[in-house]
Structures are given as structure tokens and as C-alpha cells.
Amino acid sequence: MGKAFAGKAVLVTGSTSGIGLGIARAFAAEGANVMLNGLGDPGAVDALLGAIVKDFRVRALYHPADMTRPLEIAEMVAVTEQEFGAVDILVNNAGIQHVSPVDEFPVEKWDAILAINLSSAFHATRAALPGMKKRGWGRVINLASAHGLVASPFKSAYVAAKHGLVGFTKSAALEVAEQGITVNAICPGYVMTPIVEKQIDDQARVHGVARENVIRDVILAPQPTKQFVRIEDVAALALHLASPAAAQINGTSISIDGGWTAR
Numbered sequence: 371m372g373k374a375f376a377g378k379a380v381l382v383t384g385s386t387s388g389i390g391l392g393i394a395r396a397f398a399a400e401g402a403n404v405m406l407n408g409l410g411d412p413g414a415v416d417a418l419l420g421a422i423v424k425d426f427r428v429r430a431l432y433h434p435a436d437m438t439r440p441l442e443i444a445e446m447v448a449v450t451e452q453e454f455g456a457v458d459i460l461v462n463n464a465g466i467q468h469v470s471p472v473d474e475f476p477v478e479k480w481d482a483i484l485a486i487n488l489s490s491a492f493h494a495t496r497a498a499l500p501g502m503k504k505r506g507w508g509r510v511i512n513l514a515s516a517h518g519l520v521a522s523p524f525k526s527a528y529v530a531a532k533h534g535l536v537g538f539t540k541s542a543a544l545e546v547a548e549q550g551i552t553v554n555a556i557c558p559g560y561v562m563t564p565i566v567e568k569q570i571d572d573q574a575r576v577h578g579v580a581r582e583n584v585i586r587d588v589i590l591a592p593q594p595t596k597q598f599v600r601i602e603d604v605a606a607l608a609l610h611l612a613s614p615a616a617a618q619i620n621g622t623s624i625s626i627d628g629g630w631t632a633r
């Protein structure tokens with residue numbers, strides 16, 4: 371049987387780690403050529419690219435665009451189109467976190483979170499849509515969060531950016547609905563990746579308690595299943611959203627959070 375995304379070009383922002391890397395590898399496993407992006411030293415990035423080529427026999431490239439810089443984001447989309455002939459599937463995944471009370475929130479952290487977690491999705495989508503419209507097919511998948519739907523204290527910038535991303539998803543989806551393009555958001559609960567590892571370490575330090583206690587009593591407290599979401603399950607959802615079966619899923623946010631937002 372043929373691979374589901376053979377020959378498709380997939381650009382995943384923030385794909386040198388965690389969920390983004392998992393999504394890029396899952397598309398590559400189904401035959402897509404993938405453009406990686408994100409922070410990381412050149413040796414580590416080369417190893418990720420080499421593993422994708424070896425494991426899946428597709429083309430894998432890397433663009434170092436900083437998601438706080440609109441011109442670099444546009445250039446990344448243009449380079450992907452030059453190299454692969456298209457950006458068929460755009461996954462806006464890059465994201466960072468900072469935890470602090472509003473009145474102590476560092477202004478530069480607020481600006482960086484809004485830029486990386488929200489505005490970068492606008493800049494990448496803006497650059498990728500003309501090609502998708504020309505080809506009459508495209509998929510934009512935005513990694514929002516349970517925090518795109520509900521809030522937690524001390525995460526004002528993240529919650530604001532992710533709610534904004536859910537709103538952007540709806541508006542963009544309405545614009546392109548008749549052109550074979552869908553725009554959707556995935557809203558995961560907690561997934562064990564470096565962004566969460568750091569929060570566990572920070573909380574353990576601040577409260578002076580063991581990591582296991584932070585995981586049980588703080589991190590997984592809002593997640594009814596008391597289990598982390600798996601990267602591969604988020605990736606499987608992204609593949610579904612890009613599949614023909616999802617052609618009528620548009621402008622929505624799909625939760626994958628163990629029941630968190632059902633409360």
C-alpha cells in the first residue's frame with residue numbers, strides 16, 4: 371500500500387524537539403518530505419536529519435528561522451517551496467513557556483511568548499497560503515494547548531497567546547474554506563517534553579518537593595486520566611487532520627488532554 375503523504379511537503383516549526391519532532395517524523399514515516407526548524411546546535415540538527423533520511427527514505431532539510439523574526443519566517447516558507455516545490459502542510463508548533471505572576475511577569479518574556487506562540491503562526495500561514503490557494507489544497511495545523519481553551523494561574527502570556535491562536539485558527543479557516551484548505555488547532559494537555567520537564571524542575575525547586583510529587587500533585591492534577599499525553603498520539607492526530615477523511619474538519623480545536631477541559 372502507498373504511503374499516505376508520499377511526495378507531500380511538510381513544514382513543522384519548532385521541530386528540533388518534543389512534539390514538533392514527533393510530528394515531522396510521523397509525516398516522514400508516511401512518505402512526506404519534511405522541513406525542520408527550531409533551536410539546536412548544528413551537530414544535533416544534522417543527527418535528526420540523518421535519522422529521518424535513514425529511517426524513512428524521504429528528503430529532510432532544516433531552516434534556522436527564529437520564530438520571533440517575521441522576515442526569517444517568510445524566508446523559511448520560500449526556501450521550503452523552492453526545495454520541495456510546495457508547503458502542502460504547515461504545522462505551527464514552535465512554543466515557549468514562562469511561569470510568573472502577572473505583576474512580576476518580565477516584559478521581554480511576554481513579548482517573546484506572544485511572538486513565538488502566536489505571531490509566528492500568522493507569519494508562516496500568511497506566507498504559505500498563496501501557494502496552497504494556487505494548488506487548491508493545503509493543511510494548516512496549529513499546536514495550541516488546553517491553555518488555548520481554559521486558563522491556569524501564572525501563565526498569562528501563554529494562555530493569552532494560545533487563546534489567540536485558537537481565534538486565529540477560526541478566522542483563517544473561514545477565509546480559505548472553499549479553496550481545499552483547512553486550518554485547525556490541536557489542544558494537548560500535558561505531554562512529557564523538555565518544555566514540561568523544565569516546569570517540573572522549576573516547581574520542584576520552588577516548592578522544595580520531589581519531582582514525583584510535582585508530577586502527581588501539580589502537573590497531572592488537572593488531567594483526569596492522571597497520565598501524560600504521548601507525543602505519538604498528538605502526531606497521529608496531526609496526520610488525521612491532514613488526511614482526506616478530515617476534509618470537513620475546519621476551524622476547530624481538537625482536545626487531546628485526558629479530559630482536562632471537560633470540567
Ligand code: NAD
Pocket residue numbers: 383384385386387388389390407408409410435436437438463464465466486487513514515516557558559560561562563564565566
Ligand atoms: P519543546 O520545548 O520540546 O519544543 C519547542 C520547539 O520550539 C523546539 O524545537 C524549540 O527549538 C522551538 N523554538 C523555541 N523557540 C524558538 C524560536 N525563537 N524560533 C524557532 N524555534 C523555536 O516543547 P513541546 O512540548 O514539544 O511544545 C511544542 C508545542 O506544543 C508548543 O507550541 C507548546 O506550547 C505546545 N504544547 C505543549 C504541551 C506539553 O505539555 N508539552 C502541551 C500543550 C501544548
